[in-house]
Amino acid sequence: MSRPVRIEGLAVGYGGSRRRPAAPVLERTDLDLPAGSFTALLGPSGCGKSTVLGAVAGFVRPTAGRITVAGVPVTGPGPDRGLVFQQYALFPWRTARGNVEFALKRLGLRRAERRTRALAALAEVGLAEGAEKYPAQLSGGMQQRVALARALAAEPDVLLLDEPFGALDALTRSRMQELLRGLWQRTGLTVLFVTHDIDEALALAERVVVLGGSPGRVLADHAVPPGPPDPGLRELVAAHLAAG
Amino acid sequence: MHATPTPPGPAALGRLGPALAAAGAALGLWYALARSGAVAPGLLPTPGQTVAALADGARDGTLAGDLAASLARAGQGFALGALLGSALGFATGHLPWLSAAVTPLVSFLRPIPAIALVPLATAWFGIGETAKRLLIAYAVLLAVWLYVHDGVSRVPVTHLRAARSLGAPLHRRFAEVLLPAAAPALLAALRYGASVALLALVAAELGGAEAGLAYRLQVDGQFLRVDRMFAGLLVLGVLGVAVDLLLAAAGRRFAHWGPS
Incomplete structure (x- = not known):
């Protein structure tokens, strides 16, 4: 069954102590992922996109804000949120x-x-x-x-993927993208997909959220219409990506 | 990539060939040296005399008695030390705060040779079996801890995260992720620990014993029975190799995914 994910005022910092505030990695971010949606988080490395994913997965503790899955707050990792890593992490x-x-x-x-x-x-x-x-x-x-x-x-109700195809060659990658698209359409899961590859984001997702800056924040939020690739949209997303 | 066990046969013989040739050459050199008269008479037995001394020991029962005494000491000490060392290694390898507390202390104790502790162990526990077993256990514990700690701390964090996000509770994460992931390191630790147990055994027996392979070496030394001493050293060497081969075979059986 698929469930919506709601990210409210999420902020993350690393390395904080009692005397020194944590170095911010992610500015207050709001993001709503409707049940059954496919969202790509696009951004350069270090923009905090994996941090958002880690927070939804329950491995990254927010310094502010909260995340809920179908209204239930995330307090740690759990089997309701499936995870796919770039390094496979198979046993x-x-x-x-x-x-x-x-x-x-x-x-x-x-x-x-x-x-x-x-x-x-x-x-x-x-x-x-x-x-x-x-x-x-x-x-x-x-x-x-x-x-x-x-x-x-x-x-799981939600599938989280952290640059899962980043280590694959181009041909294998496009086959895997096709497979993932098919699995999503069949299962209707809520998918959050992190990538730094603009074409991958546009090929896969219904919606592309561009993250950038340091600390990271949402720069743009584009709906991707179904159908053949739209060069105009790609240019627009690329411009937002470059602005970060 | 994936390690496939090498089948025995021509390939294995091919690898054994050079080793056999070198052993044969060493044996020949030994024989020639013993026969040449270059070494003072009585100080270097021939291979034949060594085997004869070994047969003597086997016939009059001293070899069996010494072997039993030494194996019991080394085995018990090794079992205790390996158990405690593995447990401590898993704990410090997995829990950074515990490692920060314990690692400096263990790193200080580790370079102190076990042989240096023989007088202290004797002062505390007398010359009985307890002192010897504890000395061996202590040396094995430190050796095994180091390897297991290192192996466990290298277990990829993504493995543990994957297990948590798949809903595996703590006991499954230990038994089904941490333990198998650290198994190659654990088997390397046991191999190293076994060699350390043999070292500590000799140190402990030289500190005073009534039977044992190293004790016998000392007695034979006092009577200048060099042939018997050679036989005793031969037994120690064979024992070490046999234990190592046994543990290595166990490693191939239980940790085939390891880097080795």
């Missing part, structure tokens, strides 16, 4: 199926049921063949497919 001691089953254990299924569901989840990301392979035996794109299957297997 190298488990096979692809084992990695997915790790996520399924929470649901208290019988072993056979867990196995069936894990194989189905891998088939859904196009990796039925590699189920018994270890991550080190899989290519980067295949590893990221497993990571997607694992994140989705935990049945």
